[in-house]
Amino acid sequence: MPELPEVQTTVNGIRPYLLNKKITKCKVSVEKLRWKLQSDLSKNIINIKITDVIRRGKYIIILGKNYYLVIHLGMTGTLRIATKTDKLKKHDHFEITLNSNYILRFNDPRKFGMVFYSNICPLKSHRLLINLGPEPLEQDFNSKYLYMRSRNRNIAIKSLLMNSNVVVGVGNIYASESLFLSKIRPQKKSSTLTKRNCEDLVLSIKKVLKKAIKKGGSSINDYVNVDGKRGYFQYDFKVYGRTSKPCHICQSDILQIKINQRSSFYCKNCQK
Ligand SMILES: [Zn+2]
Structure with missing residues (x-):
């Protein structure tokens, strides 16, 4: 997708x-x-x-x-x-x-x-666009904002990040990758995020997205770049789609779980 x-x-x-x-x-x-x-x-x-x-x-x-x-x-x-x-x-x-x-x-x-x-x-x-949350690469998506939006929310942090009313454009792949980079488990309850967690997470999301844009987007399924060439960011995934493969940091097996019906990948050793 x-x-x-x-x-x-x-x-x-x-x-x-x-x-x-x-x-x-x-x-x-x-x-x-x-x-x-x-x-x-x-x-x-x-x-x-x-x-x-x-x-x-x-x-x-x-x-x-x-x-x-x-x-x-x-x-x-x-x-x-x-x-x-x-x-x-x-x-x-x-x-x-x-x-x-x-x-x-x-x-x-x-x-x-x-x-x-x-x-x-x-x-x-338009009803689909009027309530969209901030752009992840803009300044109004910051740790203060994420901390505020995660209060009193019982849902998994990964689901919160994938809610376009909270922040737009952080889909399944980049939510998984950003959570790995910030050492936070995808199933962690949003309300338990600390201010530090929010700082790490916001920085990670921006970093992962910027890197992907720079590399021309990924091409996991049917995506073809406008000039017909395929992107190659998928080769860099740290956890996404890497079930049972060794974590790049600690060598533990990457685990796959379902959160809100979406496959989620994480390292139980590196992510808390
Ligand atoms: Zn690990």
């Missing part, structure tokens, strides 16, 4: 191709992804001049004047830049052609992704 680093990598990759370009054509070849697509989506997009491409959480927002095209990659979605001679691939569901003749294509085998437009800023109006 694409997580924040993959989404940021996608934005970084497509942005130069989209900026200041006009949309000349739009093709929708599916009725429904996660939800039914707006019937007037393709009609309303023509002649929009793209002024910016931004990320909020795992949402990609392509902006024009009074126009917001929102794309979520879901479980298996990818965006790639194509030219007119590049053949369509299986599961290409949506594309926009630019006046530069480049094409932005959305491919999604499992169809859990989202594409919708709005004429008002979705960050201030």
Whole structure:
């Protein structure tokens, strides 16, 4: 599943191709992804001049004047830049052609992704975006904030970190990796975190995400970088997906448990 680093990598990759370009054509070849697509989506997009491409959480927002095209990659979605001679691939569901003749294509085998437009800023109006927590790499996600949000919460710290109302974009992989780096067990009750724990955790989350973005995002399942090359961050995972393999620090077996129906990995020796 694409997580924040993959989404940021996608934005970084497509942005130069989209900026200041006009949309000349739009093709929708599916009725429904996660939800039914707006019937007037393709009609309303023509002649929009793209002024910016931004990320909020795992949402990609392509902006024009009074126009917001929102794309979520879901479980298996990818965006790639194509030219007119590049053949369509299986599961290409949506594309926009630019006046530069480049094409932005959305491919999604499992169809859990989202594409919708709005004429008002979705960050201030759309039910999925309005309550999003702070960005993990911004200053308002800090130890004081995490400490405050973890008080009186009985849930596992890993679940708290994966709640997008608390902080956006810390998915299963990076929650596991950050908890290992800060030596905190994923199942530890949020309310028992100390101020020191929160400091360590916030620093670890920022460090892990920055490193992943730098390396171009990971490619565990179906993620393909916009230029078609695969990312390689997965080779660096310390605990994620390493069940029964030796911990890099103490050589104990990495354990796998379920927390909130999601696989979680940790070292019982290094993480308390
Ligand atoms: Zn260990």
